[in-house]
Amino acid sequence: MNPPTFTATPHVLRKLRRERLAALVLSGMVLAMVLPLFAIVAYLVVKGAPLINWAFLVTNPTDGMRAGGIWSALVGTVYLVVIALLVAAPIGVLCAVYLNEYARESWLTRLINLAVVNLAGVPSIVHALFGLGAFVLFAGLGRSILAASLTLAIMTLPVIIASTKEALNAVPLSFREACWNVGASRWQTIWRVVLPNSISGILTGVILQVSRTAGETAPIMFTGAVFFKKVADGALFPYALTDQCMALSMHLYTVTTQVNNAPEALPYAIAVVLLGAVLLVNATAIIVRSYLRSRKKW
Amino acid sequence: MVSPAPKIAVENLRLSYGHKEVLHGISFTVAPREILGVIGPAQSGKTSLLRCINRTVEFTPGAVMTGTVRVDGEDVMRVPDVYGLRRKIGMVAPLPVGLPLTIYDNVAFAPRCAGVTDPAELDARVERCLRQAALWEEVKDRLDTLGTKLSGGQQQRLTIARALSHDPEILCLDEFSIAIDPVTTMRIEDVLKELRAHVTILLVTNLTQQARRLADRTMFLWNGNIVEIGPTEEIFSDHPKDRRTFEYVNGIFG
Numbered sequence: 001m002n003p004p005t006f007t008a009t010p011h012v013l014r015k016l017r018r019e020r021l022a023a024l025v026l027s028g029m030v031l032a033m034v035l036p037l038f039a040i041v042a043y044l045v046v047k048g049a050p051l052i053n054w055a056f057l058v059t060n061p062t063d064g065m066r067a068g069g070i071w072s073a074l075v076g077t078v079y080l081v082v083i084a085l086l087v088a089a090p091i092g093v094l095c096a097v098y099l100n101e102y103a104r105e106s107w108l109t110r111l112i113n114l115a116v117v118n119l120a121g122v123p124s125i126v127h128a129l130f131g132l133g134a135f136v137l138f139a140g141l142g143r144s145i146l147a148a149s150l151t152l153a154i155m156t157l158p159v160i161i162a163s164t165k166e167a168l169n170a171v172p173l174s175f176r177e178a179c180w181n182v183g184a185s186r187w188q189t190i191w192r193v194v195l196p197n198s199i200s201g202i203l204t205g206v207i208l209q210v211s212r213t214a215g216e217t218a219p220i221m222f223t224g225a226v227f228f229k230k231v232a233d234g235a236l237f238p239y240a241l242t243d244q245c246m247a248l249s250m251h252l253y254t255v256t257t258q259v260n261n262a263p264e265a266l267p268y269a270i271a272v273v274l275l276g277a278v279l280l281v282n283a284t285a286i287i288v289r290s291y292l293r294s295r296k297k298w
Numbered sequence: 299m300v301s302p303a304p305k306i307a308v309e310n311l312r313l314s315y316g317h318k319e320v321l322h323g324i325s326f327t328v329a330p331r332e333i334l335g336v337i338g339p340a341q342s343g344k345t346s347l348l349r350c351i352n353r354t355v356e357f358t359p360g361a362v363m364t365g366t367v368r369v370d371g372e373d374v375m376r377v378p379d380v381y382g383l384r385r386k387i388g389m390v391a392p393l394p395v396g397l398p399l400t401i402y403d404n405v406a407f408a409p410r411c412a413g414v415t416d417p418a419e420l421d422a423r424v425e426r427c428l429r430q431a432a433l434w435e436e437v438k439d440r441l442d443t444l445g446t447k448l449s450g451g452q453q454q455r456l457t458i459a460r461a462l463s464h465d466p467e468i469l470c471l472d473e474f475s476i477a478i479d480p481v482t483t484m485r486i487e488d489v490l491k492e493l494r495a496h497v498t499i500l501l502v503t504n505l506t507q508q509a510r511r512l513a514d515r516t517m518f519l520w521n522g523n524i525v526e527i528g529p530t531e532e533i534f535s536d537h538p539k540d541r542r543t544f545e546y547v548n549g550i551f552g
Binding site for chain 1 (some may be wrong): 352354357359360381382383384385387388389391393395397398399407408411412457460461463464
């Protein structure tokens with residue numbers, strides 16, 4: 001009889017031990033990330049739960065923020081986010097298409113790409129000061145929803161450009177070459193082949209910016225968000241674009257730092273609403289992405 | 299006998315990517331309805347040569363091309379309608395590229411880009427090209443499935459159908475058989491034999507025997523230079539003009 005071929009030599013045993021160790025350490029890291037996240041969410045929900053109900057969402061704050069709801073802040077955040085993305089998404093996506101598909105390699109495009117990458121890392125307070133100078137003062141928009149939204153748009157633009165370029169780059173070059181070979185122009189190639197196959201990545205990048213836009217306080221603090229503004233309870237379009245508005249992130253900040261004797265649960269409740277809105281949008285992004293991916297064609 | 303005006307005339311063509319020159323001033327002509335086989339080892343500039351002819355080399359950053367390439371007497375670098383030039387040339391890449399579109403749209407892509415919108419004409423063209431590429435019978439009942447879902451050999455025939463969809467007068471095949479099985483290869487070679495009646499073919503291949511089977515003349519390209527160009531029988535005879543040709547063709551090149 002032949003000696004068994006598959007014996008566990010010391011070398012093999014060592015390999016198996018390392019394999020188990022690696023799996024253990026790596027899954028431990030995942031836990032280290034996930035557990036605090038769940039702990040935070042659970043803590044917020046438990047602390048904020050007593051206040052959260054439908055009336056809390058759709059009524060204005062009263063009694064100097066100590067009672068009532070958060071409607072004017074909630075709807076203000078929606079205003080800011082929607083307008084900011086309506087401005088930033090088309091500009092950012094088209095900009096990325098140009099940089100990725102048209103621009104020739106030169107010192108200028110390298111400089112632009114470098115600027116995009118670096119702008120994405122600029123702290124939001126710097127964008128806030130830029131927005132104050134450019135939109136509020138220079139452009140004469142005053143402190144308004146428009147000025148604040150534009151500031152947020154400027155802040156998200158570089159990130160949208162970067163994520164869109166990533167998505168465009170994921171479309172293989174061979175597809176473009178095949179199109180060029182049969183006499184398609186760059187634009188026909190982009191419109192018929194490149195964009196349809198990168199749209200899921202592009203949308204994901206844009207939608208993820210929603211949470212960032214909704215969460216930032218600094219850029220809107222100087223440019224359009226206010227401590228308190230009363231609107232009609234539950235009204236869908238209570239603000240004009242030239243109005244100042246309340247915003248959830250700003251509201252959370254002021255309630256925790258500026259208001260004495262606010263109910264203990266209030267900041268937690270605001271945080272839960274902000275978090276819930278962001279999670280809702282992210283969940284939408286995941287659904288959209290998996291739908292578009294299921295139609296992915298290669 | 300007066301020889302007809304060449305379909306393609308390449309004169310002193312040099313091409314470099316950055317500082318690296320890959321074609322060192324080559325000149326040759328291709329007659330109408332001729333099959334010119336191009337053989338040579340990897341890195342000899344075969345693909346770059348094709349990219350100069352349909353001017354897609356301009357999409358490569360840093361590529362600099364000098365000398366002239368004339369198609370039907372017109373300098374490709376100066377044609378006013380580069381898309382028309384590319385439609386005159388069908389190009390088949392080494393690896394099959396099914397565009398992420400339906401089979402129908404893959405073939406209808408080029409005509410649509412050229413402005414054809416009439417559905418009846420598109421239908422007719424799709425059927426004709428798929429038949430020419432010996433694919434029609436296999437896919438006629440599922441034209442609306444994705445081209446990328448076809449097998450490798452089918453995708454390569456789809457690529458050929460797409461290359462024929464804009465009625466090219468020149469067909470450039472770049473090692474079309476490396477990703478497909480021998481049976482499919484033979485079927486496509488039969489297609490090429492039919493096409494030679496009205497199309498000029500540039501057949502780049504690393505299967506020297508394929509050039510021997512199909513080409514009227516054969517060119518041996520090596521390191522960006524033409525070693526020898528001549529009638530196929532001569533290239534594959536025991537006494538080609540250049541000893542290196544004999545060695546390459548007989549597999550003792552080194």
